[in-house]
Amino acid sequence: MKRTMQKLLFLVPLLAAGYISCSQQKHDPAPVTPGKPTPAIVNYTDADATAAYNNFNQYCYSPSDKLYYATTEKTGIGAIWTQAVYWDMAMDAYKRTHNADYLQKVKDIYTGGLNRYDQYNWNNTTVWFIYDDMMWWIISLARAHQLTGNTEYLDHAKAGFSRVFAGSFDPADGGMFWDFQHTGKNSCITFPTVIAAMTLYNITKDTSYLDKAKTVFNYGRHNLYNSSTGRVADNNIKGNPGWSDYTYNYGTFIGAAVMLYQQSNDVAYLDDAKKVADYTQQHLCDTAGILPAEGDWNEQGVLKAIFAHYIMNLVNDGGQAQYLPWIRKNINTAWGNRDVARGLTYRNYAIPCPTGTIQSYEASSAVSFMQVCPPEK
Template identity: 60%
Template sequence: MKKISYILLTSLFITVASCSKGKEGAAPIEKPGKPETNNNFTSADATTAYTAFNKYFYNSSAKLYYNTTRQDGLAAIWTQAIYWDMAMNVYERTKDPAQLTRVNDIYQGGFNQYDGYNWDNTTTWFIYDDMMWWVIALARANQITGKPEYLQKAISGFNRVWNGSYDSVNGGMFWDFKHSGKNACINYPTVIAAMRLYKITGDASYLDKAKSIYGWAKANLFDTTNGRIADHKIGNNPPGYEDYTYNQGTAIGAAVMLYKETKDVAYLNDAKLAADYTKNKMSTNSILPAEGDFNEQGVLKAIFAQYIMQLINDGGQSQYLDWVQTNINTGWKNRDTERNLTFRNYNIHCPTGDIQSYEASSLVTFMQLCPPK
């Protein structure tokens, strides 16, 4: 991911490659709004929200997304993969042939912008997790479209990351090319990518890798007493705990996918514990945290949305559905009603000025995945 933060651990100066994001420009003024009084979002609202997101953020020439409503630059490389996942969610919800065209267009946009998915280009790709978000999306796009080139790119990308990132001595995946730390944002997505490739290819080595990385992550990044996910582990230092919804989400997704394949209830229990921590400790009055102070963190809940819904659907845990719907209803009521854009902070009215695609994306993603009440 694009931004890097630095922290001091004990008396040692250690550069920590953190997946969290720093400031990116001036944030819009956030004002509490007077939400509408209508009760629940509808399927039509989900379509309206996605249409608005594309109106203000999709670059039909580049076939990728802008970073802000100013439309003066493309969004960060890794977030484009998250928006591609959103497009696939819409197609799976609507089965609209035009939306399938958009799914294929975004692949081409990434191909054109990112050197044909040349994973060895260390100018285009400068962090392992940036690649892995795309590998996840490429594998899913193959499942949806059947296009073999999508699978080929996913396999070659996974191999590139595995060969460069995996610690064959101590286990786990390094976040950056310098191997400065092992972060949640590469380890859990690696499990998800491996499980998708296993489902497509039947190659048991992917399942073995998924189990191996999940085991390392559980031992080093997962607080088994409460389900909190650490952001990173640096050498022999204690885990660095910072609460981010996407780390909670990918841990949930990795566990659910392993549970669905192995039927080992320990994985499902891990997923529920991580979901409970997000709901009970990270949320305020049931509303998810407003991540992303005009930076790329605004997209984190879009990732969480993907995997909490897998827990609900594939893991059979419907007890989380009302919580998710409450978040969607709150955020949708507080949308910018002129533009139908939504905001990262679901509790306040969406700013009417310039906003980022990152911070506008998560509620739209939730709406494509979650059924209305």
């Protein structure tokens, strides 16, 4: 069944319950065999980070499509929005290593998306059917321009941002609708919009992007965030926040706040980012500090890959190195529990990676962490 129909069928019970999450698509689970335990204590290295990325590509990347499979069975291409996350991973791998092959992969993934997604035609409402799917690609296109200087990437990012903002932003009450039907204003579009706007502002110095970023973040801070605790809601439907915890929402809030802090030097943004990171560490993790095992055979397996990118923005751009031991513990746990034969990691860092079919989504997040977080020296 096509993902469009999966999305529509899955939305029915969610809407009836007054709850929406941008990443809950269910699939029939494939049988897996628990892997054999690997050493409980490891300290990953730069070479491990390279191996993890190469292994992920070996088992999950389609050279002919120039995009990623949904599973290690290699029978179908993964969800449209997750491809942008994998593109970010390629960029991060290149930044870490300066390996020319990885730069070529960055260019190839762009071509793969161009060919599969109607030349990045943002008006095609069959290819693009929810706003957050579009915004993940817009962010990645802008980042790819920053990395390569290719103006074609930037042109697509700017056109996409204009399209999404015009259709998603609510000029009357503020905030960003996640879907074309305007059923709810979700974190998965709100904080990525801020990140996209700030990235485009940093490239173009066009202050209209900065104004939009501040406006949207202000809505999100007041309607999708508990400033007392640091908790981030998944959605807000007609003024009612949906307090479900997903790591990507925590990550994009952190990323948006850090980017605004960098531009303004307003420590209130940094304080919010730290409060959200603290909440993630203290309330989303288990007693050992290990992040949740999101993605029970659905696309949520990719969520921690998004969180990885933005928690490291807080470390690097916000100067908050106190989070590094926690992040490294998660990486070491995941890498220690990898499937040794394939070198693949799993969405549940605390258990051995299954040796059977797994999704690219659930294999991705520890790899992403390893590209952006340097090992302990």
